[in-house]
Amino acid sequence: xxxxxxxxxxxxxxxxxxxxxxxxxxxxxxxxxxxxxxxxxxxxxxxxxxxxxxxxxxxxxxxxxxxxxxxxxxxxxxxxxxxxxxxxxxxxxxxxxxxxxxxxxxxxxxxxxxxxxxxxxxxxxxxxxx
Amino acid sequence: xxxxxxxxxxxxxxxxxxxxxxxxxxxxxxxxxxxxxxxxxxxxxxxxxxxxxxxxxxxxxxxxxxxxxxxxxxxxxxxxxxxxxxxxxxxxxxxxxxxxxxxxxxxxxxxxxxxxxxxxxxxxxxxxxxxxxxxxxxxxxxxxxxxxxxxxxxxxxxxxxxxxxxxxxxxxxxxxxxxxxxxxxxxxxxxxxxxxxxxxxxxxxxxxxxxxxxxxxxxxxxxxxxxxxxxxxxxxxxxxxxxxxxxxxxxxxxxxxxxxxxxxxx
Numbered sequence: 136x137x138x139x140x141x142x143x144x145x146x147x148x149x150x151x152x153x154x155x156x157x158x159x160x161x162x163x164x165x166x167x168x169x170x171x172x173x174x175x176x177x178x179x180x181x182x183x184x185x186x187x188x189x190x191x192x193x194x195x196x197x198x199x200x201x202x203x204x205x206x207x208x209x210x211x212x213x214x215x216x217x218x219x220x221x222x223x224x225x226x227x228x229x230x231x232x233x234x235x236x237x238x239x240x241x242x243x244x245x246x247x248x249x250x251x252x253x254x255x256x257x258x259x260x261x262x263x264x265x
Numbered sequence: 266x267x268x269x270x271x272x273x274x275x276x277x278x279x280x281x282x283x284x285x286x287x288x289x290x291x292x293x294x295x296x297x298x299x300x301x302x303x304x305x306x307x308x309x310x311x312x313x314x315x316x317x318x319x320x321x322x323x324x325x326x327x328x329x330x331x332x333x334x335x336x337x338x339x340x341x342x343x344x345x346x347x348x349x350x351x352x353x354x355x356x357x358x359x360x361x362x363x364x365x366x367x368x369x370x371x372x373x374x375x376x377x378x379x380x381x382x383x384x385x386x387x388x389x390x391x392x393x394x395x396x397x398x399x400x401x402x403x404x405x406x407x408x409x410x411x412x413x414x415x416x417x418x419x420x421x422x423x424x425x426x427x428x429x430x431x432x433x434x435x436x437x438x439x440x441x442x443x444x445x446x447x448x449x450x451x452x453x454x455x456x457x458x459x460x461x462x463x464x465x466x467x468x469x470x471x472x473x474x475x476x477x478x479x480x481x482x483x484x485x486x487x488x489x490x491x492x493x494x495x496x497x498x499x500x501x502x503x504x505x506x507x508x509x510x511x512x513x514x515x516x517x518x519x520x521x522x523x524x525x526x527x528x529x530x531x
Contacts, residue, residue, distance in 0.1 A: 149266060151266075151267075151271070151272070152278040152281065153278075156278070248304045248305070248306055248307060248492060248495065250307060250495060251307060251308075251309055254267075254307070254309075254494075254495070254497075255267055255269055255271055255497055256307065256494060256495040256496060256497040257285055257288055257289050257292070257495065257496050257497060257498070258289075258495065259289060259292060259293065259296065259299070259495060259496050260299075260304065260307070260492075260495060261299055261304035262293065262296055262299040262300045262304075263299065263300050263301060263302070263303075263304065263468075263483065264300075264468065
């Protein structure tokens with residue numbers, strides 16, 4: 136039976152192991168977000184309190200899975216992490232924080248010698264303190 | 266697949282992660298030049314030369330044509346081969362914590378020393394001029410008397426300030442001098458290391474590959490390291506017993522302000 140590999144947009148055999156793992160976790164993150172949305176809809180229409188308790192508990196699991204997937208991806212992607220740090224758990228205008236975080240992170244990455252996208256290097260780059 | 270051919274190696278994903286982590290751990294403390302000079306890139310493996318922004322007139326041009334060739338600085342490819350026993354990689358996959366990566370550690374040290382030596386002392390065959398050889402200032406004899414090191418470093422800093430080179434300043438210390446500094450406390454027990462940092466206002470780094478020491482401005486714009494491919498592990502070949510790998514990078518180095526450094530000889 137053919138197995139689906141929808142998370143890959145390029146031939147899997149040409150992708151480095153690290154990129155395949157990254158793609159799997161991205162797919163998992165998407166699935167957890169979808170599940171969170173589905174439970175939210177079910178909870179909105181379910182009248183039975185017992186059934187709602189179970190669904191709330193199940194949705195909590197999805198929250199946890201989503202956060203674990205996200206944390207893994209952020210640890211593997213310093214630029215993403217830096218941008219996330221400027222947006223997540225802040226007050227105020229989300230779009231404004233997003234624009235500022237992106238600008239600062241991209242400029243910072245260039246000055247640190249971050250690896251090129253898809254590179255298999257050790258990612259050491261610049262070591263001078265700013 | 267990149268030219269590193271990692272996919273062809275009989276190494277699991279966990280094995281590669283372990284090798285990469287070990288290499289990073291060994292390289293980072295020894296890559297002194299990157300802690301002191303400007304770093305540009307990485308530009309990728311296909312990047313072959315640094316633009317110098319200069320051109321040389323071609324005398325023999327067709328009638329009515331004025332021609333020039335651009336001057337560029339070629340990148341040097343540096344590679345440090347090493348091997349890993351397949352039995353050690355298999356043990357790593359079983360969860361062994363004490364895997365023998367001695368040859369990788371040695372290769373990491375060799376390539377870090379080569380990079381530092383090229384930046385500070387030059388590499389003629391690779392068209393790289395070193396900071397210590399290019400400086401326009403008189404050299405200062407460092408000697409073995411550590412008590413005099415603060416004075417020597419202060420003189421070097423004053424020399425740079427005197428020609429309008431702004432700080433902060435950094436110090437690349439060769440291994441012998443660095444050991445002496447670490448072992449020494451001045452009168453009152455104040456660590457010599459801290460005293461030197463206060464004079465410099467910038468970093469003091471252990472620099473294997475450096476003979477003596479170099480005081481330089483770390484303000485930026487003076488010393489330019491350009492990375493093509495940053496340090497990477499690639500695959501060469503394997504047999505039943507071992508896997509032949511290598512650490513590799515490509516880079517160029519050029520000096521924009523020779524007067525922004527003072528060399529201290531051993």
